[in-house]
Amino acid sequence: MNQNLSSYRIFYTVANTGNISKAAKELYISQPAISKSIQKLEEGVGCKLFSRSSRGVVLTDEGKLLYDHVSSAFETLTLGEEKLKRSIELGVGHLKIGVSATLCKYLLLPYLQEFIRQNPHVSISITCQSTNETLELLEDNKIDIGLVGKPDNLKNIHFDFLEEIEDIFVCTKDYLRNLRARGVHKDQILTNSTLMLLDKNNMTRQYIDDYLSDNQIQVKESIDISSMDLLIDFARIGVGVACVIKSFVKEDLASGALVEIPLGIPIHKREVGFAYKTTTKPSKTLGEFIRFYKNF
Known part of the structure; x- marks a missing residue:
């Protein structure tokens, strides 16, 4: 022209x-x-x-x-x-969020439910990946914000703390009773049970592997499982001992459907929260979401 x-x-x-x-x-x-x-x-x-x-x-x-x-x-x-x-x-916008399937179900959904109620014209895209993959998507500007475990390196990342999560090992009373019948003492449970863990690409798994290694706990038999929900389900039917997030099984613990395995050295709690890049100016929609969850 x-x-x-x-x-x-x-x-x-x-x-x-x-x-x-x-x-x-x-x-x-x-x-x-x-x-x-x-x-x-x-x-x-x-x-x-x-x-x-x-x-x-x-x-x-x-x-x-x-x-x-x-x-x-x-x-x-x-x-x-x-x-x-x-x-x-109308407040029309688009928000792209990255989150693991576990954090999506147990932590993100309550925030989204209220945010969507207040902002009905905002469309939401959810990418369910591990925390490591979510951080990569954030770095590549493929998502606006991620709900993640606090990364070790916060370069170019702003992290807003939401809550602490605690990893524990659980099983059924029957599974624990059978271990004791075989002469397994409480400090030997993890080394003499079928241990169920998230797959190795998951940040939680890497954190637990470090714990086991630091405390010289040798795992003889383990099963890698893709989601926290399946870990909990397998633990409920007595397949083995599962490593889960305590707040996600509080009802099972309260009812006695699952029991917590006592540990000589507890697993340190972890921080989870929303993370977004500091090198990119937040869009209007992202800014609205940040203000929302800070006042939620």
Whole structure:
């Protein structure tokens, strides 16, 4: 396009009004400026666009052809402006969140339920990945915010603490009773049971592996499981001892469906919270979500 948008705006207005004087008043510019702009546009396209009449100006055949396209373009722009204004008024936006399946179910959903109630026109995209993968997506600007375990390296990351989580080992009373019947003492449970852990790509698994290694606990038999829900379900039916987050099984512990394995050295609690990049200015929608969860 050899002409600038203002030239086509003038052309479009003159064609609609059919009068240079009326167009000048509508555009708040002088009549000579309009005449000069039309002349320059005609030179640029290589043909006459208007012919004078007793009532003002009318489009030539070439002008009508150009007007059809210019009119369509300005109508599209006007529609875009109206949609943008309406979306701003309604609070329309898009929020991309990264979170592990476990934290999504047990921690994120309550926040989302209330946020969506307050912001019904915001669309939400959830990417369920491990914490490590969520941080990678955040670094690559593929998500706006992540709900993660606090990373060791906070470079370019702002972390808002939500709560502490505590990892524990649990099993059924029957499973524990059978271990004791075989002469397994309480300080030998982890080394003599089928230990059920999240898969090795999960940050929780890496944290537990470090705990086992630091305390010289040798695991003889283990099962890698893809989700916390399955870990809890397998523990409930007596498959083995599962490493779970304590707050996620509080009802099972209260009812006696599961019991906590006593540990000589407890596993340190971990921090979880929302993380977003400090090197990128938050969008309006992300800013709204940050303000929301800080006051939740």
